[in-house]
Amino acid sequence: MPEFTEYAPGTPCWVDVTSPELDRTISFYVELFGWEFEQDSRPEAGGYAMFSKDGKLVAGATPPQQEGMPSSWATYLATDDVDATVGRIREAGGSLLLEPLDVFADGRMAVAQDPTGAAFSIWQAGEHHGAQLANEPGSLAWNECQTNDAETAAAFYCAVFGYEVEAVPMGQGEPYRVLKLGEKSVAGIFELNDELRGAPASWATVFAVADADEAVARAQELGGTVLVPPLDIPDVGRFAALQDPVGAVFQVLADPAS
Numbered sequence: 001m002p003e004f005t006e007y008a009p010g011t012p013c014w015v016d017v018t019s020p021e022l023d024r025t026i027s028f029y030v031e032l033f034g035w036e037f038e039q040d041s042r043p044e045a046g047g048y049a050m051f052s053k054d055g056k057l058v059a060g061a062t063p064p065q066q067e068g069m070p071s072s073w074a075t076y077l078a079t080d081d082v083d084a085t086v087g088r089i090r091e092a093g094g095s096l097l098l099e100p101l102d103v104f105a106d107g108r109m110a111v112a113q114d115p116t117g118a119a120f121s122i123w124q125a126g127e128h129h130g131a132q133l134a135n136e137p138g139s140l141a142w143n144e145c146q147t148n149d150a151e152t153a154a155a156f157y158c159a160v161f162g163y164e165v166e167a168v169p170m171g172q173g174e175p176y177r178v179l180k181l182g183e184k185s186v187a188g189i190f191e192l193n194d195e196l197r198g199a200p201a202s203w204a205t206v207f208a209v210a211d212a213d214e215a216v217a218r219a220q221e222l223g224g225t226v227l228v229p230p231l232d233i234p235d236v237g238r239f240a241a242l243q244d245p246v247g248a249v250f251q252v253l254a255d256p257a258s
Contacts (some may be wrong), residue, residue: 001058003056003132003133004129004130004131004132004133004134005129005132006103006125006129006195007078007125007126007129007130007226008077008078008080008087008162008184008186009077009080009085009161009162010079010110010161010162010163010179010181010186011077011078011181011186011187012075012077012078012140012186012187012210013076013077013123013125013129013130013131014048014059014060014074014076014121014123014128014130014131015045015059015060015073015074015075015131015140015205016048016059016060016061016062016073016074017029017059017060017061017062017071017072017073017074017075017244017248017250018061018062018063018064018065018069018070018071018072018074019061019062019063019064019071019246019248020063020069020071020246020250021106021246022047022049022061022062022063024245024246025061025071025244025245025246025248026049026061027049027247028222028223028224028246029051029059029061029244030051030072031218031222032107032218032222033049033051033053033058033137033138033207033209033227034053034138034225035052035053035059035138036049036052036053037049037051038048038050039059040050042047042104043152044104045056045104046062046234047062047063048060048061048062049061049062051235052132052211053133053136053139054133055210056131056132056133056139056182057128057130057131057132058131058132058133058138058139058140058142059131059140063197063199065066066147066229068079070247071194071244071246071247071248072204072247072248072249073203073204073248073249073250074111074119074121074203075120075143075205076109076120076121076122076123076130077120077121077122077123077161077187078122078123078130079122079123079124080124081124082100082108082109082110082117082122082123082124083112085122085160085161086099086100086112086122088098088109088199089112089122089160090156091159092115092155092156092159092160093114093115093156094112094113094114094115094160095112096110096111096112096113097111097112097113097119098110098111100137101177102134103126103128103252104126104199105126105127106126106128107123107124107125107126107127107128107129108123108124108126109121109122109123110122113152114145114147114148114156114157114201115149115152115153115156116145116148116149116153116156116201116202117147117161117201118145118146118147118153118201118202118203119202119203120145120203121241130172135208136208137208137209137210138207138208139207139208140205140207140208141188141206141208141253142188142206142253143189143203143204143205143206144188144190144203144204145157145187145189145190145201145202145203145204146188146190146192146199146203146204147189147190147191147192147201147204148191148192148197148198148199148201149191149201149222150174150177150190152193153189153201154177154179154189157179157189158179161179162181163179163180163181163186163213164179164181165177165179165180165182165189166176166178166180166185172189173191173193174188174191176188176190177189179188181214189203192196202249204249204250204251205250206239206251206252206253207250207251207252207253208209208252208253208254208255209252209253209254210254211254212228212230212237212238212239212240212252212253212254213238215244215252215254216229216230219242219244222245223244223245224242224243224244224245225243226240226241226242227241227242227243227249228240228241228251232256235255235256236256236257237253237254237255238253238254238256239251239253239254240247240252241251
């Protein structure tokens with residue numbers, strides 16, 4: 001399995017979960033995905049933990065920066081220049097939730113919100129480039145913006161990161177929008193359907209698994225909740241949506257060939 005050492009600007013490069021019960025969250029994902037973890041011992045790091053799979057970094061976990069913040073997964077989009085990207089975010093109608101800051105020698109980041117309300121982070125690599133393993137069981141498989149206004153979201157992200165959009169029909173509803181850098185599909189935009197319309201916009205984190213049904217059963221054993229039972233998506237794979245015991249929502253996807 002190849003190791004990822006760099007990410008093109010606009011590519012999801014990292015995910016981390018914020019949790020007010022960090023030990024409980026870490027235990028859940030270690031048991032579910034077979035991850036190892038190591039917490040940063042520097043006092044300024046605030047207990048940030050790095051998850052790894054087979055010795056390669058896959059995700060992070062952090063306590064909340066403010067009291068009362070719910071547990072959630074965050075998507076980081078790669079950039080060569082955080083400050084320039086922040087300028088484009090503002091020009092395109094987005095806003096900042098966290099101004100640019102340096103994270104030790106690891107990199108430089110900011111947290112933003114698109115015009116539809118979905119929060120995302122941007123990451124300029126220093127010593128930390130992002131996930132070293134992806135698209136393998138127990139690692140990041142996909143990220144998508146789930147929103148009530150896919151057209152506005154797509155226009156925003158294209159303006160900021162230079163994506164091209166491929167529209168994939170989805171029955172009677174809005175098409176699924178695939179964000180592409182050249183020929184490479186890097187992320188998606190999903191318009192919330194009637195059942196979910198009105199829910200807050202967010203970026204979803206999807207992890208690859210060998211068997212979606214087994215992953216769902218194991219998550220339930222560990223105290224997780226099933227939000228969407230396993231279902232087959234043509235040409236994509238077998239998918240399910242889950243919530244961990246502390247409240248963070250994530251998704252799992254088994255490749256149709258597995």
